[in-house]
Amino acid sequence: MTSSKHLDRQARLGLISRRRFLKTTAAAGIVTAGAGTFAIPAFGTNSAPTPKRGGHFRLGLSRGSTTDGLDPAKYADVFMQSVGFAIHNYLTELTEDGDLVGELAENWEPAPDASRWVFRIRKGVTFHDGKPMTSADVVASFNHHRGEQSQSAAKGIVDPIESIETDGSHTVIFNLTAPNADFPAVTSDYHMAILPAKDGGVDYESGNGCGGYILERLEPGVEAVVTRNPSYWKSDRAWFDKVTFLAITDAAARTNALRTGQIDAMDRVDLKTVNLLKMDPNLMVNSVDSDQIYYFPMNTQAAPFSDNNVRLALKHAIDREDLVTRVLKGYGRVGNDHPIGGSYRYFADLPQRHYDPDKARHYLKKAGHDSLSVDLSTSSAVFTGAVDAAVLFKEHAAKAGININVRREPADGYWDNVWMKRPWSMSYSSPRVTEDWFFSQYYSADAAWNDTNWQNERFNTLLVQARAELDSDKRVQMYAEMQRLIHDQGGAVAPAFSAYVSAARNNVGHGKIAVNRDMDGNRIAERWWFKG
Amino acid sequence: MDKLLMTVAKRLGLGLFTLLVISLVIFLAVDMLPGDIATEILGQMATPEAVAAIRAELGLNLPIHERYLDWLGGLLQGDLGQSLATDRPVISLIDDRLMNTLYLAGLAALISVPLALGLGVLAALYRNTLVDRVVSVSSLAAISMPEFFIAYVLILFISVQLGWVPSLSKVDVDQSWLERLQLMILPAITLTFVTCAHMMRMTRATLINLLSSPYIEMARLKGLGPWRIIVRHTLPNAWAPIVNVVVMNIAYLITGVVVVEVVFVYPGLGQLMVDSVAKRDLPVVQAASLIFAATYILFNLIADVVSIVSNPKLLHPK
Secondary structure, eight states: OOOOOHOOOOOOOHHHHHHHHHHHHHHHHHHHHHHHHOOOSSSSOOOSSSOOOOEEEEEEEEEEEEOSSOGGGOOOHHHHHHHHHOOOOEEEETTTTTTTESSSEEEEEEEETSSSEEEOSSSSSSOTTSOOOOOHHHHHEEEETOOOTOTTHHHHHHHHHHEEEESSSEEEEEEEEOOTTHHHHHSSSSOOOOOOOOTTTEOOOOOOSSSEEEEEEEEEETTTEEEEEETTSOOSSSOEEEEEEEOOOOOHHHHHHHHHTTTSSSSOTTTTTHHHHHHHEEEEEEEEEEEEEEEEEETTSTTTTSSSSHHHHHSSOOOHHHHHHHHHHTTTEOOOOOOOOSSTTTOOOOOOOOOOHHHHHHHHHHHTSSSSEEEEEEEETTSTTTTHHHHHHHHHHHHTTEEEEEEOSSTTTHHHTTTTTSOOOOOOEOOOHHHHHHHHHHHHHOOTTOOOOOHHHHHHHHHHHHHHHHHOOOHHHHHHHHHHHHHHHHEEEEEEEEEEEEEEEETTSSSOSSSHHHHHTTTTHHHOEEOO | OOOHHHHHHHHHHHHHHHHHHHHHHHHHHHSSSSSSSHHHHHGGGGGGGHHHHHHHTTTTOOHHHHHHHHHHHHHHHTEEEOOTTSSSSSSHHHHHHHHHHHHHHHHHHHHHHHHHHHHHHHHHHTTTSHHHHHHHHHHHHHHSSSSSHHHHHHHHIIISSSSSSSSSSOOOOOSSHHHHHHHHHHHHHHHHHHHHHHHHHHHHHHHHHHSSHHHHHHHHTTOHHHHHHIIIIIIHHHHHHHHHHHHHHHHHHHOOOHHHHHHTOOOOOHHHHHHHHHHHHHHHHHHHHHHHEEEHHHHHHHHHHHHHHOOGGSOOOO
């Protein structure tokens, strides 16, 4: 999937038809689920050329750190996430097509109101040390993130779980505090690895898991080495004999290592030099159209952003196309001031907002201003090119009589001192598996990262109702209305979705690349292979 | 000789005191940085409860003086503590990294010191000739370019275009001595570029200074050849300032090579320290900074001892 404008458009068309497809299948699935059990096929079909077993795959990743560790509750970035998906399995898996399928869970069914979920656990799966995986391990793994003393970054995800019960050695029952039709999706999150239970807790230190690869060694900030699990229960996954994950922070160093053949694939290509990389006949650049959003959150409770007219003025004062062309070098697509992109099930195709300085002036006048001067805090910590994006916005907004004063903040401590502290800053967010997940984390009134401090009653009511709703058609309506509310009244200027751009040598094979997270949904070790 | 030992002992005592002060300064400085290990580990995903739980377990909610004394107490018993981020003993994080750093510094010193001294002598001998100018200008040009630029240029030509050595210098213990040498050669050359000029200029200046003194004039009048004058009569008196610059550069090779480590992905100590500062992993920061500080203190001491031995007059300051 090399990217060009033409191909992008085709991919987007593909996305749209897939979304329609998903909507219908999801509806059918839920209806069946309401009535009883619905079985999930073991795996999505792989339409790509036949994979081949063997070889030593060396992967250069950008975000390895000397402070990395094996505790899934604290996986920090793409490095440990990718290692995690190599050595561990999860209850569910999000496929490259965006479908939720069972991994260690064979199937699941909700109680009628979706506040109780019964998961049947796959039989005959063992951990690397030969211990059989049972429901007790699943319970211990989820409890690892729960409770008062939890140090887990996923605490917010498991908070809605009231209690977990087992029914025999291969059934786990989750009782939720409130109905949630999307609950199975959260079990595919990278934190929720199934670990072996040990002494009332879990053993994460050894790296023992059910995954396709066995951890040989982890040298934080340097490398992780894994070898194939000979008794892996999936016969059509984990093709390499051995995988080395190398921490290569410097983009130029990663690029050089790939060009000289010292690594086989890398993440986060430097967009400034991607055209040079494309000229190398031994390499391929993979750009996937993700729903990772770049946005400018305003505190909607602080002046002048408390006036929706000001927010609308700013939303009209940015030239999205120009931003995508100049900051993202075309590796992305325009956003529409709400965080839900085309790969979500309930994406609402609202009319696209465009750059319109006159409209911006109009809203400014409605708010009672002739001109406006606001501070925008930014930093290189947000994403590559974040400062450029802020300056570009300043240029665009000037034509609408808005003076944006760009405040460059230090990268160190940005998420602590600036984001959610200053009235207007910049941020980004990876896509979530479900709309509900994203909204609950960023837009509901009491959300931990309600970075726009948005308090919209209608939205909050809808969010709770939609979560409990099992009828797919009704959900489509509800989520569309929520997206419209954010689009029209929300506190974020959300101008662009960025693509995940990686590169690999030509002898590396892969199927369709997932859009949900970087490096094929972090599952590159499990899904890719060497061509013959 | 007793006096020399006394001086060394005094300097070692002072060095230990300096280390103590440095450890305190580092502790306070890292504490003043925004956030702590809990917020750094959890990042954007941090919820207040999880942050509080991590702080409680690591004892970060204790007052700063208690934490410092705690750490100091451990240190006095030879315990560098546990890394806050990975739970592993600091010593196990550091040992391989430190050895790698010392290897690289050693190799770079092995190339750059003789080269710099040789060029310095050459430039002094043929001062104001073409040789002098070429040596001076090229070494100044080398030091004026940032390390990463030199590194990238070397990688581009030697690794990417010619394919002689790999661009990643990822060494590990399983490799043979020869393999390691091959991997380390590019970073070592980069460091040579960076440090050579300094030492070469000092050698040249000191020698030129001495060459104009009366006793050299005398030696020349006796009919001695230029090399003999340099080696037998000038260098013994030039050692003190030259050694000072040389050890300062070697200390730099050990402590200041973070950029080179990043570009070549060399698993040295510098990267570990930078990462640990970013993540506020205090025990690791403390251990690494103490090693770096001790390096400077020790090398300074060595420089002084060499100066004194080469010029006993320094033992009896007037």
